[in-house]
Amino acid sequence: SFWGKWYQNDILVSLTFHLFNLHGLIEHFHLDTMKLRRFLVMVQEDYHSQNPYHNAVHAADVTQAMHCYLKEPKLSKSLTPWDVLLSLIAAATHDLDHPGVNQPFLIKTNHYLATLYKNISVLENHHWRSAVGLLRESGLFAHMSSENRQLMESQIGALILATDISRQNEYLALFRTHLDRGDLCLEEAGHRHFILQMALKCADICNPCRTWELSKQWSEKVTEEFFHQGDVEKRYQLGVSPLCDRQSETIANIQIGFMTYLVEPLFAEWARFSNTRLSQTMLGHLGLNKASWKGLQRESSSGDDTDPAFEEMDSDVLPQETLLS
Numbered sequence: 001s002f003w004g005k006w007y008q009n010d011i012l013v014s015l016t017f018h019l020f021n022l023h024g025l026i027e028h029f030h031l032d033t034m035k036l037r038r039f040l041v042m043v044q045e046d047y048h049s050q051n052p053y054h055n056a057v058h059a060a061d062v063t064q065a066m067h068c069y070l071k072e073p074k075l076s077k078s079l080t081p082w083d084v085l086l087s088l089i090a091a092a093t094h095d096l097d098h099p100g101v102n103q104p105f106l107i108k109t110n111h112y113l114a115t116l117y118k119n120i121s122v123l124e125n126h127h128w129r130s131a132v133g134l135l136r137e138s139g140l141f142a143h144m145s146s147e148n149r150q151l152m153e154s155q156i157g158a159l160i161l162a163t164d165i166s167r168q169n170e171y172l173a174l175f176r177t178h179l180d181r182g183d184l185c186l187e188e189a190g191h192r193h194f195i196l197q198m199a200l201k202c203a204d205i206c207n208p209c210r211t212w213e214l215s216k217q218w219s220e221k222v223t224e225e226f227f228h229q230g231d232v233e234k235r236y237q238l239g240v241s242p243l244c245d246r247q248s249e250t251i252a253n254i255q256i257g258f259m260t261y262l263v264e265p266l267f268a269e270w271a272r273f274s275n276t277r278l279s280q281t282m283l284g285h286l287g288l289n290k291a292s293w294k295g296l297q298r299e300s301s302s303g304d305d306t307d308p309a310f311e312e313m314d315s316d317v318l319p320q321e322t323l324l325s
């Protein structure tokens with residue numbers, strides 16, 4: 001419908017503006033609401049609406065999830081307005097100008113971004129630099145000191161770079177070590193920023209923690225984007241990337257691998273950090289959704305339990321029992 005379309009097209013602007021207002025950021029940082037709206041419109045327009053998954057709706061979804069994590073008691077009582085500001089901007093911009101293909105694709109096609117960022121966190125660096133470009137262009141923080149603006153840019157960078165899924169093990173190992181030692185001190189800015197990195201990582205891959213109906217739709221969209229890349233790779237004989245071959249992959253196999261090797265280990269640690277009803281609900285949905293995909297996998301009798309592509313990414317997997325205890 002017209003209204004449905006209109007609402008969806010405007011979702012990132014309206015949600016983020018609403019959250020800025022809700023968290024008192026407009027007042028606290030003396031933001032010009034016209035500039036804020038213009039900044040958010042530019043952000044929204046720099047997402048590619050033709051991407052099935054990496055578009056402004058995904059960015060809005062991640063921003064909404066981030067807001068929920070910021071409100072968790074353990075975080076909310078120690079966060080400063082500055083932390084909230086950076087978290088919401090990083091969430092809204094974390095996939096800015098995403099081309100709808102992954103880093104290996106950019107590297108093998110000699111894309112200028114791969115060259116520019118020397119094949120390291122190519123997409124995440126691009127999302128961050130694009131966000132910085134729009135922040136400067138909008139003049140939203142022109143009234144702040146240049147030291148603060150520089151600090152903001154680098155801290156937003158640290159948050160966005162943490163969403164590089166191929167580096168999840170590093171972040172997770174550090175998170176686990178802190179939780180084992182019980183030495184996280186949220187009065188320290190450095191520790192708070194580490195937790196915000198973990199929160200943004202959770203927000204970015206929380207699709208399987210939503211209800212089945214929502215989760216299933218996200219899964220279909222991300223698979224559509226993967227398979228489209230695989231089609232292009234086949235057409236130009238570039239070698240099909242893992243998870244991108246519609247002939248040999250299924251949504252169920254991809255999702256079960258994704259949940260087992262990436263989502264479950266991350267959310268198990270998050271629930272240790274913030275053991276709340278929200279965390280338990282997310283782990284509950286995760287377990288149910290995985291069971292649903294396993295049911296569908298059995299129905300289609302497509303074979304393998306998990307996708308080997310994920311095993312290369314994450315070797316230490318928590319046993320399933322610890323997740324729901």
Ligand SMILES: [Zn+2]
Binds near residue numbers: 058062094095204
């Ligand atoms: Zn994302």
